[in-house]
Amino acid sequence: MLITSLTLLISACGGEEKKAKNIIFMIGDGMGVSQTTAYRYYADDPKTPDVETTVFDELLVGTASTYPADDTVVTDSAASATALSSGIKSYNGAIGVDVDKKPVLTLLERAKQLGMTTAIVATSQINHATPASFMAHNESRRNYNEIADAYADELINDKPKADLMLGGGTDYFIRDDRNIVDEFKAFGYHYIDSLSKLNELSELPALGLFAPTGMPHAIDSDNQHRVAAMTKKSLELLDSEDNKNGFFIMIEGSQIDWCAHNNDIACSMKEMDDFAHAIKIAKEYVDRRDDTILVITADHTTGGLSLGANGDYRWEAAAVKKFSSSLNIIISDFMALPKTTTLDVVLETWVKHSTLAISEAQATTIQKALASPLKQSKLKKELVAIINSASNTGWTTGGHSAEDVQVFATGVNAHLFNGHQNNTDIAKKLFKQLQNNN
Numbered sequence: 001m002l003i004t005s006l007t008l009l010i011s012a013c014g015g016e017e018k019k020a021k022n023i024i025f026m027i028g029d030g031m032g033v034s035q036t037t038a039y040r041y042y043a044d045d046p047k048t049p050d051v052e053t054t055v056f057d058e059l060l061v062g063t064a065s066t067y068p069a070d071d072t073v074v075t076d077s078a079a080s081a082t083a084l085s086s087g088i089k090s091y092n093g094a095i096g097v098d099v100d101k102k103p104v105l106t107l108l109e110r111a112k113q114l115g116m117t118t119a120i121v122a123t124s125q126i127n128h129a130t131p132a133s134f135m136a137h138n139e140s141r142r143n144y145n146e147i148a149d150a151y152a153d154e155l156i157n158d159k160p161k162a163d164l165m166l167g168g169g170t171d172y173f174i175r176d177d178r179n180i181v182d183e184f185k186a187f188g189y190h191y192i193d194s195l196s197k198l199n200e201l202s203e204l205p206a207l208g209l210f211a212p213t214g215m216p217h218a219i220d221s222d223n224q225h226r227v228a229a230m231t232k233k234s235l236e237l238l239d240s241e242d243n244k245n246g247f248f249i250m251i252e253g254s255q256i257d258w259c260a261h262n263n264d265i266a267c268s269m270k271e272m273d274d275f276a277h278a279i280k281i282a283k284e285y286v287d288r289r290d291d292t293i294l295v296i297t298a299d300h301t302t303g304g305l306s307l308g309a310n311g312d313y314r315w316e317a318a319a320v321k322k323f324s325s326s327l328n329i330i331i332s333d334f335m336a337l338p339k340t341t342t343l344d345v346v347l348e349t350w351v352k353h354s355t356l357a358i359s360e361a362q363a364t365t366i367q368k369a370l371a372s373p374l375k376q377s378k379l380k381k382e383l384v385a386i387i388n389s390a391s392n393t394g395w396t397t398g399g400h401s402a403e404d405v406q407v408f409a410t411g412v413n414a415h416l417f418n419g420h421q422n423n424t425d426i427a428k429k430l431f432k433q434l435q436n437n438n
């Protein structure tokens with residue numbers, strides 16, 4: 001009865017369901033259920049008895065399977081991003097191509113064909129697997145230079161595909177053989193080379209490259225909310241008076257994955273915090289309008305993270321908060337010490353990065369690692385062991401795993417993403433929003 005009246009109501013309104021004019025698509029690279037759960041405990045106010053909910057809890061609507069077209073069920077970022085950008089499953093390593101290495105149309109390209117404004121934001125280099133799968137077509141994610149070339153070479157209506165690109169990557173865009181930044185300037189793009197200059201951007205098109213490859217981890221950055229800052233500026237720029245045809249933006253929290261590959265929980269939580277702040281900014285934008293959809297998902301989960309390990313029933317976010325540097329930075333600081341180093345120097349180096357009190361036995365393991373011929377790998381093992389035992393964090397892999405990821409949505413037609421879906425379905429549902437935009 002209810003369905004019948006609803007159908008009548010829809011046909012009375014012209015038979016078409018309202019479509020979203022603007023699409024904000026956010027991807028937390030490597031952001032599994034364990035990452036969002038850990039973040040809830042990490043972000044919790046310890047002064048209140050309840051565990052406060054997060055923006056992820058507010059927006060959760062469904063799950064997605066992430067398997068690629070290969071004979072494995074574990075995807076990489078390229079195959080998964082290709083599924084999310086095009087609705088087509090491909091092989092691990094594929095950038096915007098199908099299993100026959102043929103280019104597939106992406107959401108960003110379709111949006112541009114329809115005259116929409118388009119943007120990509122990442123903290124990796126902007127030609128890394130996830131953004132690349134929206135922007136280019138290449139048989140391998142490792143062909144970084146070819147992918148960067150494609151950003152300037154593959155035109156739609158005589159213009160580059162993206163009106164706004166923010167992230168890292170000068171090593172690939174300013175090379176001896178080719179200066180792609182200059183080429184974008186010739187296309188009329190404004191260019192900035194530092195995140196601190198973000199406010200200098202006042203109109204599109206624009207390109208911002210803030211690091212040689214990936215940007216520094218949030219935990220090692222002056223501005224720890226860099227995805228949030230780029231999201232805020234992007235929405236300001238996209239929401240101009242010229243935005244008659246709507247916009248499509250893909251925003252990636254790229255380094256949730258990188259920290260998890262390193263089994264670095266403190267690094268991971270700062271990336272999650274940045275991404276959560278970016279989502280809040282996007283949500284506020286969607287909340288004050290009635291023409292935009294925000295969809296958030298992950299390409300896969302990374303690290304096999306567990307909150308609790310070794311039969312011990314506890315996970316301690318407080319210990320995680322005691323770190324102010326990523327493992328990469330802590331390791332490189334220790335690597336600079338001589339082979340023979342006193343315990344005092346070990347402790348002096350430690351306290352530069354963490355307020356976690358370590359035992360003499362733990363300091364001695366670091367001291368021994370310094371003297372080992374396998375210095376770097378030993379150091380990493382010992383440092384991960386220290387943070388894992390203090391927080392009781394478990395990791396089962398330095399790679400990805402095949403668990404489903406979550407899907408979050410709000411705004412116009414957010415209900416379409418309810419329940420379980422294939423990752424390709426997410427793209428297909430977003431393509432349908434685009435179809436009615438012309």
Ligand SMILES: [Zn+2]
Nearest residue numbers: 030077257302
């Ligand atoms: Zn990864």
